[in-house]
Amino acid sequence: MDKNDQLIAGFAALAITIHLLESAFPSPVPGIKPGLANLVTLYVLIRYGWSLAVNVTLIRVIAGSLLLGSFLSPTFAMSLAGALASLGALWLAWSCPGKPFGPIGLSIIAAMAHITAQVVTAYLLFIPHASLFTLLPIFLTAALISGTLGGILVHKILERTHNLVST
Amino acid sequence: MNPFALSSLFTTADKFIFLLSLVLIGFSYVYLWQSSPANYAIIKSPQQEALFVDLSHAGTHQVQGDLGISRLEVKNGQIRFTESACRNKLCIQSGWHQHGGSIVACLPNRVSVQLSSQDATANFDAIIF
Numbered sequence: 409m410d411k412n413d414q415l416i417a418g419f420a421a422l423a424i425t426i427h428l429l430e431s432a433f434p435s436p437v438p439g440i441k442p443g444l445a446n447l448v449t450l451y452v453l454i455r456y457g458w459s460l461a462v463n464v465t466l467i468r469v470i471a472g473s474l475l476l477g478s479f480l481s482p483t484f485a486m487s488l489a490g491a492l493a494s495l496g497a498l499w500l501a502w503s504c505p506g507k508p509f510g511p512i513g514l515s516i517i518a519a520m521a522h523i524t525a526q527v528v529t530a531y532l533l534f535i536p537h538a539s540l541f542t543l544l545p546i547f548l549t550a551a552l553i554s555g556t557l558g559g560i561l562v563h564k565i566l567e568r569t570h571n572l573v574s575t
Numbered sequence: 576m577n578p579f580a581l582s583s584l585f586t587t588a589d590k591f592i593f594l595l596s597l598v599l600i601g602f603s604y605v606y607l608w609q610s611s612p613a614n615y616a617i618i619k620s621p622q623q624e625a626l627f628v629d630l631s632h633a634g635t636h637q638v639q640g641d642l643g644i645s646r647l648e649v650k651n652g653q654i655r656f657t658e659s660a661c662r663n664k665l666c667i668q669s670g671w672h673q674h675g676g677s678i679v680a681c682l683p684n685r686v687s688v689q690l691s692s693q694d695a696t697a698n699f700d701a702i703i704f
Contacts, residue, residue: 504588513589516596539676545604552596563584 415456415574416463423448423468424475431476439526439543440550443519443558445472446494450515450562455570458499465491482534486526493525494518511566512559519555523547613675613690616654618647620686630654630673630690640684647688660684 427445435441445468453461469491473484497517501509509517527547531540618626622639633650635657643660653673656666659681666681672690680687 508586508588509592510583510586510589512585513592516589516592520596520599541607545600545607548596548600548603552593552600556593559589560584 412460415452416460416467418574419448419452419460419464420467420471423464424472427468427472428475437546437550439547442554443522446518446522447515447558447562447565449491449494449498450511450518450558451565453498453502453514454511454562454566458495458502461498462495465495485533486529489529490522490526494522497521510559511562512556515559515562516552516555519551519558520548523551610674610676611692612652612673613677614692615690616649617689617691618686619689620645620684622685628654638686640681640686642684645681645684645686654679654688654690656681656688659686 423445426448430441430444433441446465448468449461449465452464469484469487470479473479473481473487478484478487495518497520498514501514501517524544527540527544531537613630615630616628618628618636618638620638620640622641626636626638628636628647628649630649630652634648636647636649638645638647640660644658645656645660645666646658648655648657653671655671656669656679659666661681661683663683666679666684666686669679672679672688675690675692678687678689
């Protein structure tokens with residue numbers, strides 16, 4: 409078990425816990441949730457790089473769905489689609505020369521990609537009706553708000569923990 | 576550990592992304608929430624088979640409902656109830672309808688009119704698991 413594996417395991421466990429706790433809260437609008445587990449992805453990305461973030465995210469999606477009993481269900485398909493899209497968008501943003509984006513920008517980009525991919529997946533697999541996209545503006549607005557707040561949170565957490573190293 | 580993230584909370588690129596998102600969301604509301612005018616209407620009643628009405632041909636249609644006959648008029652791509660056997664005549668008072676996707680009905684008479692555009696892609700509205 410090398411150092412990276414330990415980090416991945418630890419952060420994945422954290423993300424899974426956050427995911428499980430968040431699933432206990434009802435959401436005001438079906439399909440909108442704060443997505444706090446994604447903040448772990450963002451933290452790992454900024455601090456340890458993209459490939460660790462991918463590992464942490466995919467483990468969280470799969471293990472979280474196994475624990476909640478939604479593995480290979482439509483929920484899982486949409487969760488995975490959102491995670492993959494947000495990871496792809498984060499890779500693009502993180503590869504920009506000079507790394508111009510801070511946590512807020514990255515969070516917004518990831519949130520927008522996430523929710524768009526989920527709506528497109530829902531359209532392609534479950535509800536092939538064009539009026540599904542009338543929900544997209546509402547979801548995009550929620551994604552912008554939660555992305556901004558999440559980015560601020562990650563920045564604050566990074567400020568306090570950036571010099572903490574796991575033993 | 577990347578020191579870039581700690582320098583400022585809201586970098587210039589972040590502000591750009593935020594504004595770009597606002598613009599994008601604004602456009603999405605405008606583009607996705609406008610409803611196209613309807614080409615045809617489906618008039619349904621439990622008493623008879625569904626009637627497909629082309630809204631480009633003006634005319635009147637008669638539908639048998641639970642309480643009696645409802646009459647609908649089509650003109651200029653719009654449709655409305657002109658007579659109905661219900662008591663409150665709310666269906667008539669709702670006036671002309673032309674937007675795709677809207678549904679108007681005479682509930683006491685159990686007559687419903689759904690307006691659609693020809694390019695509706697699905698045969699079903701939703702699938703429930």
